[in-house]
Amino acid sequence: MSKIELIITNNYDEMSQRAADKIIELLLKKPNAVLGLATGSTPIGLYKILIEKNNSKKISFKDVITYNLDEYCDIPKNHEQSYFTYMNHNFFDHIDINKNNTHIPLGEGDSKLNAENYENELNKTKIDIQILGIGSNGHIGFNEPGTDFGIGVHDVELHNKTINDNARFFENDIKKVPKKAITMGIKNILDAETIILMANGTNKADAIKNVMDNKVDINIPVTVLNIHKGKVYVIVDKKAASKL
């Protein structure tokens, strides 16, 4: 059983800073580190801090390799809400990373083949730190409740809760939200050496309580962090910690 280290912070900015500190520490000792990255609103502040540190030459991403968790299917790679676009706009365009070293699953085209290709890529490497957000239903990546913990990269039909949660990025129009995605599986996430789960806001409080209760429940995917063999940090703001 892993021993999760819980870090409760006062607010979003502090949560972002504490997560950034871990990445900065890693990059200072391992400039060619492999990072697992997440999208969504949670890690935006983390990326802002890392951009500042890079621009002020405190850290470099020149030799860093990244793998993202997931991508929507049904929308083009260059769609304004694709995770490819998100990563470029919110992070990669502002740092000294070699974009050939950045990997995001391909949502367009044959999703089974894309999943197989991404699985092969992941199997050639070892992620040093995997950043995770969490869905209000407890999903990590797009591993929705009920997902077998043993499967690798796969395509997935998104749950209604996820579609509703993500409608805010699609003009609040559920019809515009992609219904399908490709995601690292839980198996791939657990292969990371260290996992940093970030959560802020009261809508994440139930999921955080479940993971900190030391449960392991296939219907609450995030609880799998309790069986991770490496280090797990759960970094939350006070609101996400309000049910602990």
Ligand code: PGA
């Ligand atoms: P959020 O999404 O950061 O936008 O809340 C997290 C997730 O769904 O994993």
